[in-house]
Ligand code: C2E
Ligand code: C2E
């Protein structure tokens with residue numbers, strides 16, 4: 612059968628992130644665009660980001676990585692299971 616491992620991977624929903632006009636997520640959006648550029652990954656609906664980059668972003672928000680994850684969750688811009696997005 613298929614194994615479902617709990618992944619701690621941070622996956623951003625780019626559609627929601629870029630639609631979200633809130634000032635609060637402006638830095639996350641800018642960071643995500645920069646990562647897309649570095650990878651040449653322009654056509655994805657989602658973007659997996661490095662744990663290291665989350666740590667750096669958390670500093671910008673004067674928060675901890677888990678604190679930032681909480682905020683991203685509240686804004687609905689995190690994808691819990693990217694594969695589920697493409698399953699339906
Ligand atoms: P790099 O760090 O020297 O990585 C070279 C290549 O190794 C990447 O090419 C990618 O194919 C692979 N790679 C490195 N780390 C990982 C990883 O954790 N997971 C996966 N799946 N592959 C990895 P790519 O994607 O074309 O990126 C080119 C360069 O752009 C990278 O060189 C790095 O300098 C920068 N970059 C890309 N994405 C990120 C990112 O999310 N954060 C940071 N800080 N830099 C990034
Ligand atoms: P996953 O990591 O759970 O990702 C599921 C799907 O989400 C991917 O399907 C892709 O459509 C999308 N996705 C996730 N992260 C990104 C991203 O940073 N950019 C873009 N453009 N799309 C993203 P896909 O590509 O068919 O991959 C299926 C599975 O294969 C992935 O599941 C992962 O487990 C593995 N995989 C694919 N590419 C890599 C890779 O570069 N490195 C590693 N380690 N695994 C990969």
Ligand code: C2E
Nearest residue numbers: 619620621622649650651652658659660661662663664665
């Ligand atoms: P992933 O590809 O499944 O990689 C999971 C973890 O394996 C990464 O977590 C990192 O700790 C390690 N890893 C994988 N490939 C490399 C590598 O080439 N060099 C090094 N030093 N470590 C590697 P991390 O960094 O938190 O990244 C989480 C996810 O973000 C990655 O999952 C991948 O989907 C994406 N990602 C990170 N960096 C890059 C990058 O440079 N290019 C691309 N295309 N995707 C990246």
